[in-house]
Amino acid sequence: xxxxxxxxxxxxxxxxxxxxxxxxxxxxxxxxxxxxxxxxxxxxxxxxxxxxxxxxxxxxxxxxxxxxxxxxxxxxxxxxxxxxxxxxxxxxxxxxxxxxxxxxxxxxxxxxxxxxxxxxxxxxxxxxxxxxxxxxxxxxxxxxxxxx
Amino acid sequence: xxxxxxxxxxxxxxxxxxxxxxxxxxxxxxxxxxxxxxxxxxxxxxxxxxxxxxxxxxxxxxxxxxxxxxxxxxxxxxxxxxxxxxxxxxxxxxxxxxxxxxxxxxxxxxxxxxxxxxxxxxxxxxxxxxxxxxxxxxxxxxxxxxxx
Numbered sequence: 001x002x003x004x005x006x007x008x009x010x011x012x013x014x015x016x017x018x019x020x021x022x023x024x025x026x027x028x029x030x031x032x033x034x035x036x037x038x039x040x041x042x043x044x045x046x047x048x049x050x051x052x053x054x055x056x057x058x059x060x061x062x063x064x065x066x067x068x069x070x071x072x073x074x075x076x077x078x079x080x081x082x083x084x085x086x087x088x089x090x091x092x093x094x095x096x097x098x099x100x101x102x103x104x105x106x107x108x109x110x111x112x113x114x115x116x117x118x119x120x121x122x123x124x125x126x127x128x129x130x131x132x133x134x135x136x137x138x139x140x141x142x143x144x145x146x147x148x
Numbered sequence: 149x150x151x152x153x154x155x156x157x158x159x160x161x162x163x164x165x166x167x168x169x170x171x172x173x174x175x176x177x178x179x180x181x182x183x184x185x186x187x188x189x190x191x192x193x194x195x196x197x198x199x200x201x202x203x204x205x206x207x208x209x210x211x212x213x214x215x216x217x218x219x220x221x222x223x224x225x226x227x228x229x230x231x232x233x234x235x236x237x238x239x240x241x242x243x244x245x246x247x248x249x250x251x252x253x254x255x256x257x258x259x260x261x262x263x264x265x266x267x268x269x270x271x272x273x274x275x276x277x278x279x280x281x282x283x284x285x286x287x288x289x290x291x292x293x294x295x296x
Contacts, residue, residue: 001231001232001233001236001238001240002231003229003230003231003242003247004229004230004231004232005227005228005229005230006191006193006194006197006227006228006230006246007197007225007226007227007228008194008197008198008201008225008226008227009223009225010198010201010202010205010223010224010225011221011222011223011224012205012209012219012221012222012223012224015205015206015209015210015213016205016206016209017205018198018201018202018205018206018224020194020197020198020201020202022190022191022194022195022197022198023180023190023194025189025190025194027175027190027195027198029198029199029201029202029203029205030202031206032171036206037206041173042170042171042173042175043154043170043202044199044200044202044203044206044275044276044277045154045199045203045276045277046154046155046156046168046170046171046173047170047175047195047196047198047199047202048195048196048199048276048277048280049154049155049156049168049170050156050158050166050168050170050175050177050195051177051192051193051195051196051199052192052287053156053158053166053168053177054158054166054168054177054178054191054192054195055177055192055193057158057160057163057164057165057166057177058163058164058166058179058184058185058192059235061160061163061164062163062236062237063237065163066237071160072295073159073160073294074159074160075157075158075159075160076158076159076160076166077155077156077157077158078155078156079153079154079155079156080153080154080155081151081152081153082151082152082153082154082276083149083150083151083152084149084152085149086273086274087207087274087275087276088149088210089210089211089214089274090149092149094151095279095283096273096274096275096276096279097276097277097278097279097280097283097285098154098276098280098285099151100285100286100287100288101285101286101287101288102287102288102290103287103288103289103290104290104292105289105290105291105292106292106294107291107292107293107294107295108293108294108295109293109295110295111293111295113293113296116291116293117291120289120291124287124289125234125244126234126235126237126244127192127235127244128192128193128230128235128244128245128246129192129193129196129245130245130287131243131244131245132196132245132246132281133280133281133285133287134284134285134286134287135243135245135284136282136283136284137245137246137248137249137281137282138248138249138282139200139248139249139250139251139272139278139281139282140248140249140250140251141251141253141268141272142250142251142252142253143253143255143264143265143268144252144253144254144255145255145256145257145259145261145264146221146254146255146256147220147255147256147257147258147259148261
C-alpha cells in the first residue's frame with residue numbers, strides 16, 4: 001500500500017500545557033500538580049497508554065471479524081512503571097520512559113482460549129502503536145530559533 | 149527516585165471508538181472514515197504524536213530554565229510515514245508502525261544556536277515518550293474471556 005503521512009501541529013500554552021491539533025481535532029496535554037503542571041488534561045504518558053489501548057481496540061475487532069468471532073464487550077486497562085528521576089533532572093540509572101508496559105484485556109466473546117489467543121497475537125502485530133513502542137523507531141529533529 | 153505507576157482504563161464503544169480514562173480525565177480515540185471509523189476523535193497515531201509533542205514541551209522548558217534561557221514561543225510539529233498494509237490486514241513487508249518520526253521545533257528565545265542545541269539534546273533524553281518510542285520497551289499482555 002501507499003505510505004500515509006500522519007501529522008500533528010501544536011503550540012506551547014505554558015511550560016507544561018500544550019495544545020495539539022490533528023486534522024479538525026485538538027487536544028490538550030498537561031501535567032498534574034505533583035509533576036509541576038496545572039492539571040488541566042491527561043499527561044503525555046497517559047495519552048501514550050490511551051493511544052495503545054485505542055489502537056488495540058481497533059485491531060482486536062478487525063482480527064476477531066476475520067475469525068468470525070463477535071466481541072460483545074472489550075475493556076483494556078494499561079499501566080506502566082516509570083522512574084521520573086531523569087524527567088525531573090535528577091541523576092538516575094533508569095531509563096526516562098516506561099520500564100515495561102502491562103496490558104490487561106478483558107473481553108466477552110463466544111470463542112475458545114486458543115482462538116482468542118490467536119486473535120490477540122495477530123492484533124499485536126497489526127497495531128502501529130505497539131510496533132512503535134516495542135521496537136526501535138528513529139526520531140529526526142529539526143530546530144529553528146526565530147529570534148535570531 | 150521511587151518508581152511511579154501511570155495507568156489508563158478504557159472500554160470499547162464501537163469497533164473503532166474507544167474511551168480511555170486517566171485519573172479524572174477521559175478522552176476518545178477513533179479512526180477517520182477512510183480507515184473504517186466514525187471520525188469522532190483523533191486516531192491512535194495522532195495521539196502518539198501529540199503525546200510526544202506535549203512531552204517535549206515540558207522537558208524543553210525544564211532544560212531551558214536550567215540554562216537560564218527564557219522561551220517566548222514554542223511550536224512543535226510532528227509527522228511520520230506509515231504503511232497501513234499490516235494494519236488493514238494486507239500482506240506487506242513494512243512494519244505496522246511509523247517508519248520514522250520527524251519533529252520540527254520552532255522556538256523564539258534569545259540564545260545562541262549552541263545553547264539551543266544543548267537544550268534540545270538534553271530534553272530528548274529526559275522525555276519519557278521519546279525514550280519509549282526510540283528504544284525497545286517490553287509490553288506484557290494478559291487476556292481474560294469472561295464469556296467462558
